[in-house]
Amino acid sequence: MTDTTGSRRDFLLAAFVFAVAMVGTTLPTPLYVFYQQTLGFGPTWLTLIFSIYAAGVIAALLVVGSWSDQLGRRPMLAAGLLMGAASAAVFLFAHSIPALLVGRLFSGFSAGIMAGTATVAVIEAAPAIWREHATLMATAANMLGLGLGPLLAGFTAQYLPWPLHLVFWLHLALLALALLAIAACRETAPRPARPRLQVQHPAIPAAVRPWFIPASIGGLAGFSVAGVFTSLVPSLVNQVMGVHNALVVGAAIALFFVASVFGQAVLKWLPAAQHMAAGCGGLCLGMLALGLAIALGLMPLLLLAAVLAGAGQGMVFRAGMAAVARATPPAQKAAVTSALFVVFYFSMSLPVIALGLSIPRFGLSHTGEVFSALVALIALLALASMKRVDAHQQAISTSR
Incomplete structure (x- = not known):
């Protein structure tokens, strides 16, 4: 695609579509306190x-993660938006725990x-003069969407009518605009004459593995932090900090994701060899601040933790995504990107499951402190592992 007004438009529209889709995935986060009060369920x-x-x-990454390489980006982007609309519709009429489960399943x-397809669509649509920043725009659209979700839901729940419904109507309107944006975009993927739709097996091309492995290790640390932080914050703000304001909950979570975008942008001023180390350092400091915030019950420390951990997560996320994107052949970009997101979401979900099982037994504060320390340790282990991978790669290059 040439560097024209049309390509700039497609690039911005694709980023908008990505952000709108990701807004819906975090909308319920500050609302869970209301759902717990009305439906009477606990941390498990x-x-x-x-x-x-x-x-x-x-499941979506594994089943349809590579389909946009066969069907094109636009049809799969539309499918992702329709799944988001189905989730919003379920939440509008959710009056039971099974309904919440169904709504979150559609959101997943x-x-x-969107994770693999939209990331690649934004990068591919970038005009030549913006190509250098395309990966940053893709990951920024992802993280800003994730951050805007709880901020929007927290504001509407705290200050506007229908706290459990209005925000989902607003999201449906945004999804309609995003569908129109897809219709206005041009297709960026070359489609085969006979598409082959199949369940993706997590097989990474040999040429991509030297970059995929350290990206996965960094993602293990970064998304573990994201999982622990986003799942703990609503309860911490209410029960430990004593703040009962949905907008504050949403703002604290949004700050994490905004800091993630800032961390990604900062990398342009750092040597590439320092990207992962800086990210892991931010993750460790963020978890230290989170542990102190829980122990002392201080809201300012919690916000500091959001900034430090978010910036660190953004650094490891962008560094890994950029390396993998550069190394992947065009015909396999969506499949490889989806496989990387499978690793990321496994890394995000496992700590949250462990938190849910531990809090009823050990209490919120003790569990939060222990998990903050454990996730900081994971970040340190990730950094050590990546240094070994880098040393191995350098040894191979030297021997050649």
């Missing part, structure tokens, strides 16, 4: 609700379809 059910979302993401399907 909350864990199951989160887990079924992650299961939906992973939406995120799974």
Whole structure:
């Protein structure tokens, strides 16, 4: 695609579509306190609700993760938006725990379809003069959408009528606009004459593995932090900090994702060899601040934790995504990107499941402190592992 006004338009529209889809995946986060009050469920059910979302993401990545390489980006982007609309419709009429589970499952399907497809669509649509920043735009659209979701839901729930319904009507309107945006975009993927639709097997081309492995290790640390932080914050703000304001909950979570975008942008001023190390350092400091915030019950420390951990997560996320995108052949981009997101969402969901099982037994504060320390340790282990991978790659290059 040439560097024309049309390609710039397609690039911005694709980023808009990605962000709108991801807004829906985090909308319910500050609303869970209301659902717990009205439906009377505890942290174990909350864990199951989160887990079924992650299961939906992973299932969609594995089943349809490579389909946009066969059918084109636009049809799969539309499918992801329709799954998001189905999720919003279920939440509009959700009056039971099974309904919440179904709504989150559809939300997971939406995120799974969009994660690989929309990331590649944004990068492919970038005009030549913006190509250098295309990966940043793709990951920023993802993270800003994730951050806007809880902020929007927290504001509407706290200050506007229909706290459990209005935000989903708003999201349906945004999804309609996003569908129109897809209709206005041009297709960026070369489609085979005879599409082959099949369940994706997590097989990574040999040429991509040297970059896929360290990206996965960094993602293990970064998305573990994201899972622990986003699942703990609503309960921490209400029960430990003593703040009962849905907008504050949403803002704290949004700050994590905004900081993630900032961390990604900062990488342009750092040597490539330092990207993962800086990210893991931010993750460790963020988890230290989170542990202190829980122990001391201080809201400012919680916000500091959001900034540090978010920036670190953004650094490891962008560094890994950019390396894998550069190394992947065009015909396999969606499949490889989807496989990387499978690793990311496994990394996000497992700590949350462990949290849900631990909180009823050990209490919110003790569990949060222990898990903050464990996730910081994972970040340190990830950093050590990636240094070994880098040393191995350098040794291979030297021997050649």
